[in-house]
Amino acid sequence: MKDQFIKVNNLSVEKVLFDFVNKELLKGTSISSDHFWQGFDRVVHELAPKNKKLLEDRETLQQEIDLWHKKNKPKKFDYKEYKNFLINIGYLKKEGPDFKIKTKNLDQEISNIAGPQLVVPIMNARYSLNASNARWVSLYDSLYGSDIIESEESGSEKYDPLRGQEVIKYTRNFLNKHFPIKNLNWKDIAGLVVEKNKLKVIKGKKGFNLAHEEKFIGYRGDLNKPSAIILKNNNLHLEIIINPRAFSAARDAAGISDIIVESAVSTICDHEDSVAAVDAEDKVVCYRNWLGLMKGDLKTVFEKDGKKLERKLNPDRSYISKKGKACKLHGRSLLLVRNVGHLMTNPAIILDDGSEVPEGIMDAFITSAACLHDLKKKGNSRTGSIYIVKPKMHGPEETKFSDTLFTKVEQILKLKKNTIKCGIMDEERRTSANLKECIRTLESRVFFINTGFLDRTGDEMHTSMEAGPMIKKGDMKKSIWIQTYEDNNVDIGIKCGFSGKAQIGKGMWAMPDKMKDMMEQKIGHLNSGANCAWVPSPTAAALHAMHYHEVNIFKKQKDLKKRNQAKLSDLLTIPIADRPNWSSDEINSEISNSAQTILGYVVRWIDQGIGCSKVPDINNVGLMEDRATLRISSQHIANWLHHGLCSNRQVLEILKKMAKVVDKQNDNDPNYENMSPNFDKSIAFKAACELIFHGKSQPSGYTEPLLHLNRLIRKS
Secondary structure, rough: HHHHEEEOEEEEEHHHHHHHHHHHHEEEEEEEEHHHHHHHHHHHHHHHHHHHHHHHHHHHHHHHHHHHHHHHHHOOOOOOHHHHHHHHHOOOOOOOOOOOOOOOOOHHHHHHOEEEEEEEOOOOOHHHHHHHHEEEHHHOOOOOOOOOOOOOOOOOOOOOOOHHHHHHHHHHHHHHHHHHHEOOHHHHHHHHEEEEOEEEEOOOOOOEEEHHHHEEEEEEOOOOOEEEEEEOOOOEEEEEEOOOOHHOOOOOOOOOEEEEOOOOOEEEEEOOOOOOOOOOOHHHHHHHHHHHEEEEEEEEEEEEEOOEEEEOOOEEEEEEEOOEEEEEEEEEEEEEEEEOOOOOOOEEEEOOOOOOHHHHHHHHHHHHHHHHHHHHHOOOOOOEEEEEEEEEOOOHHHHHHHHHHHHHHHOOOOOOOOOOEEEEEEHHHHHHHHHHHHHHOOOOOOEEEEOOOHHHHHHHHHHHHHHEEOOOOHHHOHHHHHHHHHHHHHHHHHHHHOOOOOEEEOOOOOOOOOOOHHHHHHHHHOOOOOOOOEEEEEEHHHHHHHHHHOHHHHHHHHHOOOOOOOOOHHHHOOOOOOOOOOHHHHHHHHHHHHHHHHHHHHHHHHHHOOOOOOOOOOOOOOEEEEEHHHHHHHHHHHHHHHHHOOOHHHHHEEEHHHHHHHHHHOOOOOOOOOOOOOOOHHHHHHHHHHHHHHHHHOOOOOOOHHHHHHHHHHHH
């Protein structure tokens, strides 16, 4: 192994990473290899001890909280006493005066355009390109391929003309609602022309105007025979494509062949929860894909239906404004990059004391260096910003550390201060309880705050592990703390001046096949005050985009500013079950459900290096699983074990039973290796067991340490 490392100053860098940085990452930039490595060496040795101290502080606080619950468990819970205790140990911080964030040079996709946000595993080039190109998506295709439109041929490869007509009917109703025509229904139109800077809708020999003429912004093609009409509502565009010769326009009097909607306005390219990157080889795959996106030259070739296809980044979309001026719309989603948090280290670089490099520090340098290419050509950020989403930070000390880290990176890469913007994932309890002060430490960098129900619940359970047995997972969304958490995030964001400047986000829709349910439920994220919310696919982005035509988010945020702010006492209400009297069947069912999802995710992570995928649950409903879902499930069983609701033997037997179910669900995967019946030989099964049986002792209940360890064993 030693000959694979290159000695650089006080660092030992694995050759595959060293070569990538020198020959690919820095090529074409003004940063020399010597300058980069000298600066990185100095900063990482300065900050690694501080990073380590922050993790030790987490553990010290957790020990104090565990001890407090043990001492006070027999007594009735006293919130005031609990709050004073949290203040005394430094968990809760004194809230400072009101302030407004000062972040500058934010792109419109962050400040002014509310819309869906995709999260994509950067390890997969094809998925990353699909997500980048999901700024513009066919509404016809998205509706036809989803369960929103019901027909006998649903899911069939055979085209169903009746289903196609239902899609057209659905889109016409959408146009009637948000782009109404005076005295005419969209389903009755016979043509579209541009006349005297206005859109004229034709029926017979008559021309009709839009009820809101300002929503027409341009066209492509000829005035009297346009190939596309561009409309705009709530800062989101859509294109009506006119091509009478197209198959989809065969029965359309106006020759409309598709509606293209502006969909994934922004995309998080994820180096964290949705990837399985455990060493230099894996990290270089991730970094190379991100570099390709920032340079604009990422391509991938794949086979579909026996044909080789190439995927690359889409160009900008050209059109002529209604005043006759040539214009462009950005053709791709604004790309943000999620680095890893402060916890993990990586064997790709070894420091002078023999320890592994803190992975978050490595990510900050390399993902930012990749953005140097974009800062020159401004193909992604037109304002010259770098957008890093930083997850799993606990409280203001840790957000301040991120500010320090980004300042150091800017100095080494010769960037102006605050070029690097920071998104705060509000997914840890100490951050939720101190959100205003966390934002204050990043007031000139912050561009985004976001809630993440699953990680936040995992931390809720781990923090209060000693308080008692937790309520069932399905009941968590009904508990008082979770609604307060969601409201508090929005309240604080609005109070700190995010509206019209930065993103307030909500979490993922985890069922990519259930788009009808998504359309009924996910509008709740907009009504709660979020100007972006996560979706799992380009199809989901196109469909969720319709919600943003429905709700004017910035008006909604203005209204929400008047409500009473969420209470800290509610936020800190611990979701323990009061004298649970569940039957053995109820307990077994709950454990079985969690065990099945744990195994379904872990077996792909460990054996195949798949960090995010659609995993069938116990009822064979496909759910998007990543490490956040794994954290909540493993912590929940660990909590019930700790409080004697179940036994180790009982859980192990359920795990073995569920392993057989998961094996069966993966029958059609040629790369899959069964966990049963040789459980002792399955590294994946062993890892799943460790996540549960050692769940209480894992730092903050995180799954990464055990996953990384077992994946490295599996790879070797």
